[in-house]
Amino acid sequence: MLSPSKSLSGDSMSPTGDSCQGVRSITLLPIPMRAWSAAPLRLRTTPAARRTQETHPMLVRILVTALCVFLLAPGPGLAQELYDIVILGVRVMDPETGRDEIANVGIRGDRIETITSEDIRGRQTIDASGQIVAPGFIDVLAGIGRNREAHTFKIGDGVTTVLGMHGGPLDVERYAEEHGAVGPLVNYAATVSHSGLREAVGATDRYAPATPEQIEAMRPLAVQAIRDGAVGIGFGVNYTPGASYEEIFALFEVAAAEGVPCHLHARYKGNVFPLTMSLAAMEVVAIAAATGAQAQLAHLISSTVGSAPLSIALVEGAYARGVNVGFDFHVWTRNQTTLQSALFDEGWQERFGGAEYSDVYVAQTQERLTEERFFELRSRPGGLAVQTEFIPEEEMIMGLLSPLGIVSSDGGGLVNGRGHPRSVGTFARFLGRFVRDLEVVSWMEGIEKITLLPARRVETAIPRMARKGRLQIGMDADVTVFDPTTVRERATYADPARMSEGISYVIVNGTLVLDRGAIVEGAVPGQWLRHPRPIS
CATH class of the missing domain: 3.20.20.140 (Metal-dependent hydrolases)
Incomplete structure (x- = not known):
């Protein structure tokens, strides 16, 4: 049984065995047990009333449970919604709506769940001040x-x-x-x-x-x-x-x-x-x-x-x-294609806007071709990747x-x-x-x-x-x-x-x-x- 001086932490257990996760550490002030049975008005008590006073630890347990529930309930200043990823202080740009503003973005699962100027928290936090999110x-x-x-x-x-x-x-x-x-x-x-x-x-x-x-x-x-x-x-x-x-x-x-x-x-x-x-x-x-x-x-x-x-x-x-x-x-x-392709059939230089043989480069080595080398490589089987500057x-x-x-x-x-x-x-x-x-x-x-x-x-x-x-x-x-x-x-x-x-x-x-x-x-x-x- 929980005593009045017990500390509640993020993994405290409720009377039903549920964890009060997420609750910040709270320490109940130690109170002498005699104080819980004090009767300031000194009223006469019946035996039944005295039995009720003697069960005060259960009352404490109920109060603690209620406090856990209260602190875990969503609400301003008590428990803030937690996203998987948050991107903070970023310039949000959405081309469909035209939205363009500094805001925070919250992601949960595989979806964007919020875009807001309010403070948000996440398991992963990205500070993107001065940057654009698109x-x-x-x-x-x-x-x-x-x-x-x-x-x-x-x-x-x-x-x-x-x-x-x-x-x-x-x-x-x-x-x-x-x-x-x-x-x-x-x-x-x-x-x-x-x-x-x-x-x-x-x-x-x-x-x-x-x-x-x-x-x-x-x-x-x-x-x-x-x-x-x-x-x-x-x-x-x-x-x-x-x-x-x-x-x-x-x-x-x-x-x-x-x-x-x-x-x-x-x-x-x-x-x-x-x-x-x-x-x-x-x-x-x-x-x-x-x-x-x-x-x-x-x-x-x-x-x-x-x-x-x-x-x-x-x-x-x-x-x-x-x-x-x-x-x-x-x-x-430059483009890139194979030297053996139909793009380099007769008339290719005119189609490439007047390109020269020296405008053609072997992609792997950046070798710049001559006319002789062009035809030598083109005659080989396979597909040699080349780039042309044009x-x-x-x-x-x-x-x-x-x-x-x-x-x-x-x-x-x-x-x-x-x-x-x-x-x-x-x-x-x-x-x-x-x-x-x-x-x-x-x-x-x-x-x-x-x-x-x-x-x-x-x-x-x-x-x-x-x-x-x-x-x-x-x-x-x-x-x-x-x-x-x-x-x-x-x-x-x-x-x-x-x-x-x-x-x-x-x-x-x-x-x-x-x-x-x-x-x-x-x-x-x-x-x-x-x-x-x-x-x-």
Whole structure:
């Protein structure tokens, strides 16, 4: 039995055996036991009354229990609600509502539970004074493969969701299993690739159209992949230039029927009339309009090379008139592809805006090619990754000024620490150079291009994306905190494996995965964002 001088601590037990956890230590003043039976008025007492006075320890026990309940009850100044993670004193920026204020953010489980100016407490506390908290960045065109290092680079760049919209394998369930086995840090999803569908039906010649029979055989394969979780159909038509309009049209019909988007590397590159990027944009706009499918032109600005004004105008004009089209692009002056691809067929220099052989670099070694070396390496079997310096920054700015322009990385990860720095530092580069330094767009507009806009482009196919790309109560706790004064890319073409600077904290599905710029070991919060609707 508890005596009047017993101390109550955070793990005291109630009379029923329940713990009074959370109660600060309280010491009841020691009172001589005789005092509890004193009768100041010296009234005459009956035997029954004397028996009641003798049971005073039970009265103390009841009072102590009541005190525990009172102190544990929620209320101002008594017990404050405890969140899993709180971010304090941070500039909150939500592009959907336009909210822009200094506040505190409380996260419980995998959701944002409060955004308030009131004091809040959490099991994990992040002091983010002077920094910006935004929705986690969404990379709508990237590959992370079965490589956890690729996940860490994305997290270090503020990215919480990676979408392989340029095309994944036909075996979607195996794709998900292999990515899950990595211990994913980011959320991930992929489309099924047009080239994979072609190969599956025997259309292996990239310069030849599929036969009518092969086209019909692709339809159920695409449907099956979508039923298994693919979130769209990804096309690399510039890599399979023989693909016919009928072939593209048929797969757009499948996508429209199943409610998933088509994401395209367009058929042509550059501004050499008549086979220009603008003509390729016309193809996509026309087929999208005719089928009702949603279409997205991938890495548009690395394909325009002089045709950006007309290409962007075509997409914007069609969108304004009800055609569901958009575009994305990266913000680097080099691309990366394989030297053996159709992009380097005859006439490539003109399509690349007058590029020279010396503008082509081997990705792994940064060897700068000569004409002789170009043809020597191109004649070898396989696929040698090369980078070409040719993308004008002026056209990137045109893309950023478009309300439809989305920034993506088009990055596929590094191999032995080598590759394109876009896989590591695209979003920090965009924020540091184009938002802060060049002031092409405002902070809110810049954040929108890497959060809300990509989320909206895919939320029909991936309903969970309606809870991402927003920093609001009830939304998924995918959150990025960055320092607007220091954010920048550190990755370079010569040394691409350098994590971005100024990305301080990243939270994925309510789990802290980047803490003061360092990866949190053991965290595996990433989830597969599959297309949910089975096909009847």
